Amino acid sequence: MDAKPEPGPLSESSEPLFCFGVIADIQYADLEDGYNFQGSRRRYYRHSHLHLQGAIEHWNKESSPPSCVLQLGDIIDGYNAQYQASEKSLELIMNTFQRLKVPVHHTWGNHEFYNFSRDYLTNSKLNTKFLEDQIAHHPETVPSENYYAYHFVPFPKFRFILLDAYDMSVLGVDPSSPKYQQCLKILREHNPNAELNSPQGELFL
Structure with missing residues (x-):
């Protein structure tokens, strides 16, 4: 199988398709x-x-x-x-x-x-x-x-x-709701920190 040609370098005159x-x-x-x-x-x-x-x-x-x-x-x-x-x-x-x-x-x-x-x-x-x-x-x-x-x-x-990114999270959710309890359960199962909002271990839920 023939190797695909490598794209050439952009020249100074190259125009970007779009930018954001x-x-x-x-x-x-x-x-x-x-x-x-x-x-x-x-x-x-x-x-x-x-x-x-x-x-x-x-x-x-x-x-x-x-x-x-x-x-x-x-x-x-x-x-x-x-x-x-x-x-x-x-x-x-x-x-x-x-x-x-x-x-x-x-x-x-x-x-x-x-x-x-x-x-x-x-x-x-x-x-x-x-x-x-x-x-x-x-x-x-x-x-x-x-x-x-x-x-x-x-x-x-x-x-x-x-x-x-925060669909499943205790943040912004009514603490009395079933979803909050579900998220809190997951958080406690996977977060060893006593302070659940601590960044230690980089787990945010």
Whole structure:
């Protein structure tokens, strides 16, 4: 069998098929600088807003602007909940995103659930399922309304899939619900930490 030819290097004149922006872990809070859970990394809570503004200005000025931007979660920090500032901080960041000239696809991380319930997120501006491709689903595979996942095609032959990483989780779920009890059982079976939310062992559920 003949070997497949190796693709040649891109020349300086090569044009990309398309491009997209990615931003993650903004973790904004109107707080003085602090540290992560382990105390090993400094957090610049207020300054993260400036980084977001800079990224948006850069994307808007691109001669070939991105087709979309992926926001990969942890848009505000969990500390906001302790200071009853979750909605205010989210509003500030979402208003900043409105300056962007292209669509933004939001995913949900653990800090979203430190601040809000799943029901709240489902009905918030962080739910961008309206940007999904409208295709027919088989009746047996139609996801529930609370399952936050979808896919879209930013360019022919390229499909992006956003998954609900916290579908099975105690975060954002009513503690009295059967699903919470099911997730808690799984968590206790597989997480040896006394503090179930500890990052020791990198198990998050």
